[in-house]
Amino acid sequence: MTAIESGAALPKQRTDFLPALLPIALALAALPFVGSPSTWITLTVAGLSMGMMIFIMASGLTLVFGLMDVLNFGHGAFIAVGAYMAALVLAPLAAWTQTDSLWSGLAALIPAAIVAMGVSAALSIAFERFLIRPVYGQHLKQILVTMGGLIVAEQLLYALFGPQLIALPLPTALRGSILFGDAAVEKYRLLAVIVGLVIFATLLTVLMRTKIGLLIRAGVENREMVEALGYRIKQLFIGVFMAGSALAGLGGVMWALYREQVHASMGGELTVLIFIVIIIGGLGSVTGCFIGAILVALVANYAGFLVPKLALVSDIMLMVAVLLWRPRGLFPVTSR
Amino acid sequence: MMVLSGDRPRSRILSVILIAIFVALAFAPFLFPGSKPLNVAAKICIFALLVASYDLLLGFTGIVSFAHTMFFGIGSYGVALAIFNYGPTWSMIALGIIIALPLAALLALAIGLFSLRVQAIFFSMVTLAVASAFAVLASQLSWLTGGEDGRSFQVPPVLRPGNRLFEGEIFGVAFNGRVVSYYLVFIACVLLFLLLLRIVNSPFGRVLQAIRENPFRAEALGYRIVVHRTLANVIAALIAAAAGALNAIWLHYTGPETSLSFSIMLDILVMVVIGGMGTMYGAVIGAALYILAQNYLQALMGSVSNAAASAGLPLVPGLFHPDRWLLWLGILFILSVRFFPTGIVGRLRQGATKA
Amino acid sequence: MSALLTLSGVHTHIGRYHILQGVDFAVPEGATTMLLGRNGAGKTTTLRTIMGLWRASAGSIRLGDRTIERDATPDISRAGLAYVPETMAVFSDLTVRENLVLAARDAALDDTRLNWIFGFFPALKKFWLSRAGTLSGGQKQMLSIARAMVEPRRLLLIDEPTKGLAPAIVGALVECLMEIRRAGTTVLLVEQNFRVAQAVGEHVCIMDNGRIVHAGTMADFAADEQLQQKLLGLSLDTHQ
Numbered sequence: 001m002t003a004i005e006s007g008a009a010l011p012k013q014r015t016d017f018l019p020a021l022l023p024i025a026l027a028l029a030a031l032p033f034v035g036s037p038s039t040w041i042t043l044t045v046a047g048l049s050m051g052m053m054i055f056i057m058a059s060g061l062t063l064v065f066g067l068m069d070v071l072n073f074g075h076g077a078f079i080a081v082g083a084y085m086a087a088l089v090l091a092p093l094a095a096w097t098q099t100d101s102l103w104s105g106l107a108a109l110i111p112a113a114i115v116a117m118g119v120s121a122a123l124s125i126a127f128e129r130f131l132i133r134p135v136y137g138q139h140l141k142q143i144l145v146t147m148g149g150l151i152v153a154e155q156l157l158y159a160l161f162g163p164q165l166i167a168l169p170l171p172t173a174l175r176g177s178i179l180f181g182d183a184a185v186e187k188y189r190l191l192a193v194i195v196g197l198v199i200f201a202t203l204l205t206v207l208m209r210t211k212i213g214l215l216i217r218a219g220v221e222n223r224e225m226v227e228a229l230g231y232r233i234k235q236l237f238i239g240v241f242m243a244g245s246a247l248a249g250l251g252g253v254m255w256a257l258y259r260e261q262v263h264a265s266m267g268g269e270l271t272v273l274i275f276i277v278i279i280i281g282g283l284g285s286v287t288g289c290f291i292g293a294i295l296v297a298l299v300a301n302y303a304g305f306l307v308p309k310l311a312l313v314s315d316i317m318l319m320v321a322v323l324l325w326r327p328r329g330l331f332p333v334t335s336r
Numbered sequence: 337m338m339v340l341s342g343d344r345p346r347s348r349i350l351s352v353i354l355i356a357i358f359v360a361l362a363f364a365p366f367l368f369p370g371s372k373p374l375n376v377a378a379k380i381c382i383f384a385l386l387v388a389s390y391d392l393l394l395g396f397t398g399i400v401s402f403a404h405t406m407f408f409g410i411g412s413y414g415v416a417l418a419i420f421n422y423g424p425t426w427s428m429i430a431l432g433i434i435i436a437l438p439l440a441a442l443l444a445l446a447i448g449l450f451s452l453r454v455q456a457i458f459f460s461m462v463t464l465a466v467a468s469a470f471a472v473l474a475s476q477l478s479w480l481t482g483g484e485d486g487r488s489f490q491v492p493p494v495l496r497p498g499n500r501l502f503e504g505e506i507f508g509v510a511f512n513g514r515v516v517s518y519y520l521v522f523i524a525c526v527l528l529f530l531l532l533l534r535i536v537n538s539p540f541g542r543v544l545q546a547i548r549e550n551p552f553r554a555e556a557l558g559y560r561i562v563v564h565r566t567l568a569n570v571i572a573a574l575i576a577a578a579a580g581a582l583n584a585i586w587l588h589y590t591g592p593e594t595s596l597s598f599s600i601m602l603d604i605l606v607m608v609v610i611g612g613m614g615t616m617y618g619a620v621i622g623a624a625l626y627i628l629a630q631n632y633l634q635a636l637m638g639s640v641s642n643a644a645a646s647a648g649l650p651l652v653p654g655l656f657h658p659d660r661w662l663l664w665l666g667i668l669f670i671l672s673v674r675f676f677p678t679g680i681v682g683r684l685r686q687g688a689t690k691a
Numbered sequence: 692m693s694a695l696l697t698l699s700g701v702h703t704h705i706g707r708y709h710i711l712q713g714v715d716f717a718v719p720e721g722a723t724t725m726l727l728g729r730n731g732a733g734k735t736t737t738l739r740t741i742m743g744l745w746r747a748s749a750g751s752i753r754l755g756d757r758t759i760e761r762d763a764t765p766d767i768s769r770a771g772l773a774y775v776p777e778t779m780a781v782f783s784d785l786t787v788r789e790n791l792v793l794a795a796r797d798a799a800l801d802d803t804r805l806n807w808i809f810g811f812f813p814a815l816k817k818f819w820l821s822r823a824g825t826l827s828g829g830q831k832q833m834l835s836i837a838r839a840m841v842e843p844r845r846l847l848l849i850d851e852p853t854k855g856l857a858p859a860i861v862g863a864l865v866e867c868l869m870e871i872r873r874a875g876t877t878v879l880l881v882e883q884n885f886r887v888a889q890a891v892g893e894h895v896c897i898m899d900n901g902r903i904v905h906a907g908t909m910a911d912f913a914a915d916e917q918l919q920q921k922l923l924g925l926s927l928d929t930h931q
Binding site: 211214215217218220221222224225226227228229230231232233333 | 742744763764765768769774776780782783784785789792793794796838
């Protein structure tokens with residue numbers, strides 16, 4: 001901080017708090033419908049944990065779109081690949097995962113997560129080089145070619161690992177629930193919420209407090225001007241793309257553990273949900289993605305309990321409702 | 337050329353291929369006896385029409401919508417539910433169509449108007465979400481739609497396999513209900529395809545292309561983009577619904593897998609890209625190529641896979657397993673988007689102008 | 692005076708449109724050169740082509756002894772060019788401070804220099820930690836120019852800085868441009884406001900239909916009313 005900054009007058013910013021209140025409002029609104037508080041707590045925690053996982057998967061996608069105007073319809077490939085890598089790593093570590101020790105269980109998950117993130121990031125390099133870069137700027141071809149990438153990736157996973165579901169049991173220490181009075185809260189879900197919050201905090205810190213974050217935020221608004229200021233933003237893009245894909249891989253690991261199964265189709269299946277989340281959040285906004293993911297997950301869980309047949313449709317209706325209120329999402333960041 | 341509305345193939349090779357396809361389809365029961373080839377032929381007819389209707393959106397209007405299968409499904413379910421609930425008569429088929437078409441049109445209207453409120457990428461993502469929701473609804477409302485299992489039904493007597501239109505055979509083929517159904521499908525598809533050609537070669541079609549090339553300019557010239565795009569959406573939806581109705585009549589069945597699944601949407605995309613976007617004829621070529629590959633390539637792959645397995649090769653059996661045919665098609669699709677953006681038709685036309 | 696920037700036979704195509712049709716001129720070092728011309732003559736295109744935002748389809752652009760027409764925009768910027776676009780292009784989501792931090796690149800913000808900038812544009816000091824999106828049009832323009840001034844640069848490319856601004860702010864801008872000129876910075880300035888052009892410019896190049904139709908000193912041009920009428924359709928003395 002220079003001497004000038006300390007003496008500056010600060011007109012108050014009017015931060016946009018309204019969207020942040022939405023999940024809280026939604027949760028409170030659901031309480032009377034759900035009825036019993038203990039069920040409500042279980043559902044809410046389930047929603048929060050699911051939301052965190054979806055946020056982790058979606059955050060990379062929204063940043064990449066905001067920054068480089070690239071919509072990777074094949075983002076699900078990184079999710080699926082991450083999950084398979086975790087299964088691969090955890091298989092020989094059964095000795096660690098099947099003990100009652102929490103630390104031992106976590107210690108097994110960490111290499112699985114790291115390998116998953118690494119392989120997803122590596123795959124993303126290939127994606128960027130062979131699929132995205134050649135058709136840069138042409139949205140139609142981008143959509144088509146990345147969709148093709150998803151198909152090919154899925155099929156390759158089937159070819160390499162077989163078409164059947166692969167079981168991915170949770171480490172024993174993470175199974176089961178903790179009782180808060182009447183409410184049963186699954187241990188794994190608590191872990192998911194913690195991991196999600198840590199990642200969100202890390203992303204925000206990087207975006208708000210580092211030079212790279214500055215470049216990303218500026219680049220999301222006006223890539224050309226950032227280049228005109230002397231920054232080779234294309235390299236930055238590749239870095240962000242890799243980071244986003246690594247996050248997708250991590251999300252894939254967490255989701256697979258949540259469902260205790262791995263299947264290549266999970267990438268495609270989660271794609272719709274992720275798109276809904278980033279549309280609601282506003283393309284390019286990490287905070288929007290966070291709130292959007294929580295909203296979507298809460299809605300899915302409450303609706304799943306109250307009107308099971310309409311769970312997915314309820315998320316669509318949420319999206320339409322948000323778009324009617326703010327046509328570009330909760331926090332539109334880009335100028336596009 | 338009046339029949340083709342002045343939209344000539346513009347390439348000798350293309351003309352030859354199209355004529356060959358047309359002849360093969362027109363005389364399929366005679367040229368390729370057996371139920372499987374007839375199935376393949378009918379599917380080619382129906383999908384050529386479906387993909388052509390999608391080309392109206394993608395190729396001529398530049399809109400990427402993932403909700404097209406919805407309209408196909410509406411047509412399919414319309415006919416299926418009408419017959420299932422009220423009996424296999426022609427009037428029920430008509431009823432199904434009369435209900436399905438306006439429904440498809442209304443939905444297309446809603447989607448079309450929505451697309452104007454949001455930007456292009458948004459729109460594509462939203463159509464993806466809406467199509468998924470629709471598919472889920474169809475399988476969840478099982479009291480109405482039969483759920484995952486769909487609805488099986490009888491068809492009007494003249495279309496039933498056991499029924500003979502007349503005694504005796506023509507060129508060794510008995511004109512049973514199957515053959516009659518086939519010609520119903522074939523003729524309907526040809527007529528509707530020609531209608532599409534008429535539409536894209538009309539002033540309306542030219543304005544669509546102008547809008548696709550340069551929306552600002554088109555608007556400055558006085559064309560109302562809203563009206564044209566919405567109309568294009570509706571027309572495409574109506575034809576897709578018609579294709580769906582024909583599909584139901586041919587299969588005597590409708591279900592989420594055969595009419596609403598995302599894999600059908602992918603199939604359509606692959607067909608239109610490989611065939612050639614914005615050409616209409618591309619839809620025919622793409623559909624023929626894809627469906628033939630789907631049915632006959634897998635057998636080929638199977639033998640390669642088995643040979644590789646017995647030779648003890650490591651990865652090859654998995655890569656060539658018949659179920660993995662989508663892998664190779666996906667690769668072909670990517671290569672097509674990157675290196676043959678104008679598709680087969682575009683390529684052939686390019687070759688023709690160079691000569 | 693030697694030329695810092697030289698364009699020779701530069702053509703630029705945008706889509707089907709042939710905008711620059713053989714642009715030849717030189718920007719003398721240490722002086723302010725005006726680039727004038729009617730709307731649509733190709734002035735903005737020229738600046739953008741120099742910056743590498745649009746690639747020249749033919750011709751050469753030299754900065755000192757280095758050819759830059761094939762270089763990427765970030766490299767051109769680092770060679771010492773600063774660009775103030777017509778659209779200002781301030782980063783709305785970033786604060787004034789963050790905008791300047793970005794512009795300063797690897798260097799830390801220098802107090803002396805900042806004070807100098809605040810001398811012309813006190814609003815930037817006042818709104819130092821405010822999001823740039825909350826600034827008025829004039830204040831954004833100030834920020835855009837400040838970004839080009841936060842570190843010494845070899846050449847400033849400025850595109851219509853006074854467009855749409857209130858006279859009071861135009862006054863502050865002109866003061867700033869005069870000061871930059873006094874400091875010996877090389878500037879290529881596109882400007883529609885002829886009074887500003889006459890006050891600030893030492894050299895002048897007139898563009899029409901993608902070509903330079905006149906180049907010379909501002910003094911000579913200001914004295915020749917006939918030439919002014921012929922090339923610009925009005926004289927420098929006319930009120931805006």
